[in-house]
Amino acid sequence: FEDALHARNEVPILRDLIFAGLAVILILEVTRRTTGWLIPALAGFFISYALFLGKVFPGVWSFSGVTIERLLYRMYFAPDGLFGTIATISSTFVFLFVLFAAFLLKSGAGEFIIKLAVSLLGHTTGGPAKMAVFASGFMGSISGSAVANTVGTGSITIPMMKRMGFKPQFAGGVEAAASTGGQLMPPIMGAGAFIMAQWTQISYLKIIGVAFIPAVMYFLSVAFFIHLRAKKKGLKPLPKEDLPKVTEVLKEGWNFFIPIGVLMYFLIKGNTPTYAASMGIISIVIASWFNKGTRMGPKDILDALALGAQNMVSTGVILLCSGIVVGIVLMVGMGIKFSMLISTIAGGSLFITIVLVALASLILGMGLPVTASYIVLAVLAAPSIEMLMLKDHLIANFGLTAQQALDPNIVNNMIGLIPKEVSEGSLLAAHLLIFWYSQDANVTPPVCLAAYTASGIAGSDPLKTGLESWKLAKGLYLIPIMFIYDPAILFQGPLIRTFENIITGTVGLFVFASFFEGYYFRIINWVERIILAVTAVLLFWPERLTNIGGIILVVLMWIYCTKIKAKKTEEIPA
Incomplete structure (x- = not known):
């Protein structure tokens, strides 16, 4: 087929265009049946923009339009269309x-994994909730879906949290926040x-390598909330004698570590992810x-193949439909236009740009699955963030003005230098950062699928559960800001600075x-809370001096909360 197309000098004939049109229509319909209307509607908007809608937009957003033949050719035959990079990734790696x-x-x-979590953490303060964090972290890195993870582990951990004394909405919020973090944990981080x-x-090996520490920090941040809430409420841990021993659990399931080891061995060795x-x-x-x-017999193997195929259907059609959006965005140059718009609104401020990206991610996430949200935002907003991160380097080393350092065309020409x-x-x-922020729709009201799923298991109010999950998942917003302002946490730069950032960031x-x-070792008042807020800002600030402060x-x-205030409390007469 490719030889025939080349023989015609890349000029499609009527038969080619008919098949291209049918392919686009079928993919839009399959996506609608699988995920609902929003993704096909988004693709439809971009198709309309490329054909005729771009003419009605003013200024930089105006686009003269292309013929239907040209558009079908780009979507069906070009390497950035339906069967281009994204489809290749979907059918191989993913x-x-x-x-x-x-x-x-x-x-x-x-x-x-659930048994191991029970044996390791059940006896600690807030044990059942911490078990949910541990189990969801591992399960999420395997399942690749926050909602599926919530159902899989939440059906066990949420009732245990409620029995321990946590409110239903908090139990559901913990599970939703932990399950969302599962997509951030290597070695399997989802299609994105x-x-x-x-x-x-x-x-991919480098990506999962640098993503590991931030993912661990995220789960620690959720565990901190759990620990403090349990201490504040005076909840007792589960009796250790009622829990399975770690050695017994490992004896039963040590063989599950072998496949993970094999996967990592071949990745580190330099083999392709597909081979690994x-x-x-x-x-x-x-x-x-x-x-x-x-032991897996023939039936288990067939069941696993069927499960894998079923799980891939929704992911595959989402990626194919997203290919339409990506192809058109690249064709009309919308990525550069969007970058210029963000730079104008943000006034060259990296922080305001991050806030705008977070808002865009939340809005997209109300209807788009996580992977589709990442794809759309990455193609539109990633260049803006990268450009702002490089601004100071370009000004200091190449003598550019601030305005020149924010011009996408100039920056693209200088990337090689x-x-x-x-x-x-x-x-x-x-x-x-975009990959992390694309997860926020799972835990942020008004549409938070993982939280709503958890509320069904917990028997709690969906909105209250969503608000709890949003609070517990604060690390989802804070940690990316840390590594954007100082990439040392991603092992970029001196190793000593990496360790400093990990310590100060975690604290x-x-x-x-x-x-x-x-609650800071005891219940605290609002003045003390404000002092802690200032302390947190100093620790997050990417300067060594402020970190020391x-x-x-x-x-x-x-010292004040555990020694001085405690002594004052003891001296108060009964």
């Missing part, structure tokens, strides 16, 4: 990792991570036979949670 996850779940890994690797030309995932799938079947209770570690670090940080998240909960305030507040 499918094999979805299949890997399906085999792991069918082999019994889900039950093992593979698209990120392809678009940025940064290896294939070897991982084979190792799951082999490793399952090391334990009598987890910028040191690779600087340009690559900015590119990766920008895409990771800052604890202080921030204490401010929200009103924040640490000093942390220690002083600890």
Whole structure:
């Protein structure tokens, strides 16, 4: 077919255009049946913009339009259309990792993870809620879906949290926040991570390597809220004698670590993600036979194949339909136009740009799945963030004015002159921020699917559960700001600065949670909470001097709350 097209000098004939039109219509309809109207409607808007709607827009947004023949050719035959990069990623990397996850779940890994969480954390303060964080982190990195993760682990952890004394809406909020974080945890971070690797030309291994520490910090931030709430309410941990022993649980399921090890081994060795995932799938079947209770027979293998195919259907059609949007955005140059608009509104401010991206992500997330939201935002907004991160470097090293450093055309022409570690670090940080923010619709009202799913299990008010999950997931917003302003947390720059950022950032998240909960080793008043808020800002600020000031305030507040204030409380007569 390609040879015939080349022989015609890339000029499609009527038959080609008919098949192209049918393909577009069928993909839009399959997407509608799978995910609803919003994604096809968005694709329809971009198609209309390219054909005729662009003519009615004023100024920079005006577009003269293309013929239907040209548009169909771009969507069906071009490498940035329906069957271009995104479709290739979907049918190779994404499918094999979805299949890997399906085999792991069918082999019994889900039950093992929950048992391990119970044995490790059940006896700690707020144990059942921390178990949800641990289990959801691991399950989410396998399942790739916050809603599926909420159902899978929440059906066990939410009732346990309620029995311990947590309110239903808090229990549901914990599960939703933890399940959302599962998409951020390597080694499987969802379809968006593979698209990120392809678009940025940064290896998937490097992406999951730099994403690990921020993901751990996110789960710690959720655990901090749980710990403080349990302390504040005086909730007791589960008796240790009632819990399974860690050694017994590991003895039953140690073989589940083998496939993860195999996957990471081949990735580190330099093999492609598809090869690594294939070897991982084979190792799951082999490793399952090391334990009598987890052995996978022919029926289990067929069930895993069916589960993987079912899970891939919705992801696949979303990615194909997103290919329409991406192809048209690239064709009409909308990415550059959007970058210029953001730069104008934000006035060159990186922080305001991040806020605008967060708002856009929330609005898109009300109707778009996480992966589609990431794709749309990445193609539109990532260049703006990257450009603002590079602004100071361009001004200092190339003598550009601030206005020139924010001109997309000038920046694109100079990318090759910028040191690779600087340009690559900015590119990766920008895409990771959008990837993180594209998850926020799972936990942010008014539309928060993971929270609403958890509220159904918890028997709580959906809006209250959504508000709790939004509060618990504050790390989702704060951590990306940390690595945008100082990419050291992504292992960009001196290693000593990376460790400093991890420590101050983690302590800052604890202080921030204490401010929200009103508990810092004891119940605190509003004046003390304001001091903690200032302390958190100092710890998050990307300067060593302010970080030191924040640490000093942390220690002083600890002395005051545990020694001085405690002594005053004891001296008050009964």
